[in-house]
Amino acid sequence: MDVASLRTEWKTHPAEYMFKVIPDEIGQGDDRLASIAETLAQMDEHNVRVGVIHMSDDRAEEALRRHADRFVAIRPVDPNKGMDAVRLIQREYDAGLLRGVSFFPSGQNPPVPINDKKAYPIYAKCIELDLPIFINVGVPGPRVPMMPQWVGHLDEVAYDLPELKVVMRHGAEPEEDLAVKLLLKWPNLYYSTSAFAPKYWPEAIIKFANSRGADKVLYGGYFPMGLELSRIFAEMDAVPFKDEVWGKFLYDNAAKLLKLPARG
Numbered sequence: 417m418d419v420a421s422l423r424t425e426w427k428t429h430p431a432e433y434m435f436k437v438i439p440d441e442i443g444q445g446d447d448r449l450a451s452i453a454e455t456l457a458q459m460d461e462h463n464v465r466v467g468v469i470h471m472s473d474d475r476a477e478e479a480l481r482r483h484a485d486r487f488v489a490i491r492p493v494d495p496n497k498g499m500d501a502v503r504l505i506q507r508e509y510d511a512g513l514l515r516g517v518s519f520f521p522s523g524q525n526p527p528v529p530i531n532d533k534k535a536y537p538i539y540a541k542c543i544e545l546d547l548p549i550f551i552n553v554g555v556p557g558p559r560v561p562m563m564p565q566w567v568g569h570l571d572e573v574a575y576d577l578p579e580l581k582v583v584m585r586h587g588a589e590p591e592e593d594l595a596v597k598l599l600l601k602w603p604n605l606y607y608s609t610s611a612f613a614p615k616y617w618p619e620a621i622i623k624f625a626n627s628r629g630a631d632k633v634l635y636g637g638y639f640p641m642g643l644e645l646s647r648i649f650a651e652m653d654a655v656p657f658k659d660e661v662w663g664k665f666l667y668d669n670a671a672k673l674l675k676l677p678a679r680g
Contacts (some may be wrong), residue, residue, distance in 0.1 A: 434542045438669040452479045455640070456486060462645045466676060471508060471520065480513060490516035494524050495534040509545050517542055517551040517586075517589060523563035531570035539573065539580050548581040548673045550608065553595065554588040557611070561587050566593050568585070574602040581673060583635055585610040592618040599624065605622055606673065610636025613643055614651035622656060630661045634669040 452475065459467055469476050471491045479487045491514050493501045507516045517538065521530050528534055528553060542549045553567045567588045573580065585608040588595035599605050607629075609617050625633040639645050657665060667679055 436626070441563055451475060452482065455479075456483065459486065459644050460584070462649050464645070466516075468670075468674070471513060477513065488676065489513055490518045492518045492520065494540055495519070495528045495532065495538055496524055496526065497536075499537065499604040502537050505538070505541050505545070505547070509547070514547060515652065516548045516550060520552045520556075522556045522560045522562060523558065527561055529564040530566070531572045531607055532564075536577070539577050542581070543577065543579045550585050550604075552584045552586045553584045554586060554590040555590065556586070563610055567591050567598065570598055570605060571601070574598070578602070578604065580604060582606065583608050583673065587612060587618070589618075592620040596620050596624045596629070598625065599629055603633070606669065607633050608636035609633070611638045613647060614655050617655060625661050625665060626656075626658050626679065630664050631669060635666050
């Protein structure tokens, strides 16, 4: 089964058992402009200046074309596709569409471990174009093998390619403490809170952000795939970040990686 057919089978959320609110279908919708407008309305309601979207269908390109000041895109890639994946990154970068790349190691078919040399041409292209790569780490929500995403694999990648800017995402469970050790060790390693409601953000990550990691932890939601913005922002008030951490967490750290304008 190739990746395209795998994703076709995932017509509903591949980890729907973990979330109470999920869209009926992934990547579907009769009116793409209406879906973009609905997203913007949600962003405006919650004072979200810029949304990060995946270049996964034509709605993403439409959103970028119509609202370049409100959306930036990252490209999901499959190392199994070899140089085709590398050329896709270059093509969309040249078209002004990309600010980053993403990689779901356990979600490929076959899975590709973070430190698999098949991924290194993609990593090299990210270095060349100065694009961050967002990599899923830890136990995946979908029922696929977890070891390709073991957070410890990043130690080897960061050693081999110290210029590569990597953003860990989707938890790093159950080894958040190891994730913090690696964040301390490697200057170009970052952590995003994506796919977790604020009340579940790891204590180790919050402590790290409040101490030596204020510049290395960035906000990541999961709207609309599993978390509503209303829930995220309702729970965020209870997160015990220091006052000086919030601005970096919510905008500055991501802005630096994605080359967004500084806060005015």
